[in-house]
Amino acid sequence: MPLLEIIDLTKDFGGVAANNHISLEIERGEIIGLIGPNGAGKTTLFNCIVGYHKPNQGAIRFKGKDITGLKPFQTNREGIGRTFQIMSISGDLTVLENVMVGSFCKTSDRRTARQEASEIMNLTGLEQDAEARLTELPVATQKRVGLAMALATKPELLMLDEVASGLNPRETEEMVALLKNIYVVKGLTLFLTEHVMEVVMPISQRIIVLDGGQKIAEGRPQDIANNERVIRAYLGEKYAKGRRDRGSI
Amino acid sequence: MRTLRDAFSFGDLPLVERIGFAIFIMFCTLFPWVTKGSFDQAVMIQFLIFCLYGLGWNLIGGYGGQVALGQAKNVGMSAYTVALLMVWWDIPFWLSTPLGVVVATIESFVLGYFLFRLRGHYFAIATIAVSLVWQQLFINWDLIGGARGVELPLKETPNFLYMQFASPIYYHYFAFLLVLAAILYMNWFRKSRLGYQLRSITSNEEVAESLGINAHWVKVKAYCITGVFAGMGGAFYTVYYNYIDPFSVMHLELSVMIALMTMIGGAGSMWGPIIGAMILIPLDRYLGAWLGGSGIIGVDFMIYALMVMIISAYEPKGIWGIIEKVRARR
Numbered sequence: 001m002p003l004l005e006i007i008d009l010t011k012d013f014g015g016v017a018a019n020n021h022i023s024l025e026i027e028r029g030e031i032i033g034l035i036g037p038n039g040a041g042k043t044t045l046f047n048c049i050v051g052y053h054k055p056n057q058g059a060i061r062f063k064g065k066d067i068t069g070l071k072p073f074q075t076n077r078e079g080i081g082r083t084f085q086i087m088s089i090s091g092d093l094t095v096l097e098n099v100m101v102g103s104f105c106k107t108s109d110r111r112t113a114r115q116e117a118s119e120i121m122n123l124t125g126l127e128q129d130a131e132a133r134l135t136e137l138p139v140a141t142q143k144r145v146g147l148a149m150a151l152a153t154k155p156e157l158l159m160l161d162e163v164a165s166g167l168n169p170r171e172t173e174e175m176v177a178l179l180k181n182i183y184v185v186k187g188l189t190l191f192l193t194e195h196v197m198e199v200v201m202p203i204s205q206r207i208i209v210l211d212g213g214q215k216i217a218e219g220r221p222q223d224i225a226n227n228e229r230v231i232r233a234y235l236g237e238k239y240a241k242g243r244r245d246r247g248s249i
Numbered sequence: 250m251r252t253l254r255d256a257f258s259f260g261d262l263p264l265v266e267r268i269g270f271a272i273f274i275m276f277c278t279l280f281p282w283v284t285k286g287s288f289d290q291a292v293m294i295q296f297l298i299f300c301l302y303g304l305g306w307n308l309i310g311g312y313g314g315q316v317a318l319g320q321a322k323n324v325g326m327s328a329y330t331v332a333l334l335m336v337w338w339d340i341p342f343w344l345s346t347p348l349g350v351v352v353a354t355i356e357s358f359v360l361g362y363f364l365f366r367l368r369g370h371y372f373a374i375a376t377i378a379v380s381l382v383w384q385q386l387f388i389n390w391d392l393i394g395g396a397r398g399v400e401l402p403l404k405e406t407p408n409f410l411y412m413q414f415a416s417p418i419y420y421h422y423f424a425f426l427l428v429l430a431a432i433l434y435m436n437w438f439r440k441s442r443l444g445y446q447l448r449s450i451t452s453n454e455e456v457a458e459s460l461g462i463n464a465h466w467v468k469v470k471a472y473c474i475t476g477v478f479a480g481m482g483g484a485f486y487t488v489y490y491n492y493i494d495p496f497s498v499m500h501l502e503l504s505v506m507i508a509l510m511t512m513i514g515g516a517g518s519m520w521g522p523i524i525g526a527m528i529l530i531p532l533d534r535y536l537g538a539w540l541g542g543s544g545i546i547g548v549d550f551m552i553y554a555l556m557v558m559i560i561s562a563y564e565p566k567g568i569w570g571i572i573e574k575v576r577a578r579r
Contacts, residue, residue: 073460076459077461092517093448104446
């Protein structure tokens with residue numbers, strides 16, 4: 001039984017189909033990359049899975065249970081954690097407190113929550129920032145806080161939305177290393193949407209490509225990198241053609 | 250056990266705050282013995298009642314960030330329940346108060362359940378609208394006294410069951426005990442799961458939901474607790490004044506006063522509501538008495554409004570925000 005199963009999912013916004021008959025499966029313990037040009041429907045698919053959008057058609061199954069149309073807090077309780085591309089948290093909660101809010105998802109005892117939160121903060125390298133406010137921190141650290149908060153809810157499937165956007169190459173590298181480490185330590189299944197190929201290519205075991213709301217390719221990273229439809233979707237008709245021409249000479 | 254220990258433990262607060270709290274307790278304990286003026290004592294009791302309202306409102310308005318402007322109707326419903334039960338069936342304070350609180354809480358629950366589908370200003374406006382409707386209903390409902398209000402039957406001798414005493418000292422201490430209980434509750438609350446979740450919703454509801462928090466339900470819960478505080482205050486108000494009408498306990502002005510006071514003191518902080526009440530209630534009463542007597546009508550409101558504007562322009566987090574800034578600078 002796959003961990004996450006999406007069957008013929010369609011979501012349209014007033015006639016514009018953001019997701020058009022998408023089906024995919026994710027096995028437990030996999031790392032899946034979801035890529036595609038802007039407007040391909042990656043975020044919509046994400047939002048349908050976690051419950052911010054309700055799909056017009058199709059079903060989403062998690063651990064064999066139908067979770068279509070559940071609210072975000074319900075999908076989280078089922079075991080789906082997510083991070084945000086940009087997480088704007090105002091207010092006076094410190095990093096530690098924010099992570100504790102995540103831990104409170106599974107326990108009501110403050111001491112347990114606090115201990116779990118510090119463990120996760122050690123794992124994500126946030127020991128120094130426990131008392132800081134989120135807005136005071138650099139983007140790379142904010143991303144790690146988001147990761148820590150999601151991890152604190154003890155998800156089985158962690159969905160990462162553009163986890164490397166806004167990071168410089170060195171920070172991106174550190175993020176990839178951190179994700180790999182978390183994947184091993186926590187035994188998670190990772191599902192990431194990404195623009196930055198330096199993140200998706202080395203980490204993903206399988207890549208799914210969306211374009212115009214449809215799934216156009218699925219396979220191992222090296223196959224995807226050479227897939228003509230994918231290149232066409234990313235670079236446009238002209239480049240794909242030019243490549244073919246060169247190849248023939 | 251842990252809950253109790255959390256409620257009574259102020260150990261994580263800075264020493265200054267603990268000293269401040271101790272001074273507050275001493276001041277409230279000794280006040281009736283030091284002051285003999287009945288006006289001063291009345292102001293003091295009003296201060297304590299408003300502390301209670303403010304501490305409750307701080308839950309939804311401060312920690313929860315929802316500008317609910319309808320506390321007066323919860324105060325009023327509990328006050329009316331207590332008063333009418335006493336007038337109609339001679340039911341003692343100690344039996345009618347729990348009922349009054351339950352009525353106030355149920356109203357909070359039903360209202361919160363529906364109104365929390367609205368956000369931000371829309372929620373605030375909706376609470377105002379509902380309060381106005383309730384007030385009109387109470388004004389025009391003859392069965393419960395209408396615009397004339399309800400007067401409690403006075404007992405011939407001081408009676409503990411009906412909370413009728415000859416000296417305001419008893420009222421003072423009872424109100425003080427209620428405030429202390431409220432402070433202990435808030436001390437527990439700020440460390441509790443509910444407290445964390447509520448603050449998380451205030452910072453970003455979408456993120457909070459992604460962390461498994463049912464934002465709607467958490468807000469409804471907090472609103473109900475706010476209703477309990479208002480209900481307690483309303484019940485006490487009734488036996489203290491022995492008279493209520495829709496203009497004193499159902500009025501929008503009371504709701505706004507509670508919210509303003511908390512915001513000026515510092516919404517979302519432990520001591521904010523108390524500081525707010527400490528400044529605004531004496532200011533309001535003494536200015537009113539002093540300037541009202543001199544014939545310059547309305548100047549007290551002007552000074553009052555000016556202060557509100559200065560503080561909200563200078564520091565949106567209120568006086569407590571200023572204190573924290575000064576402390577951080579050192």
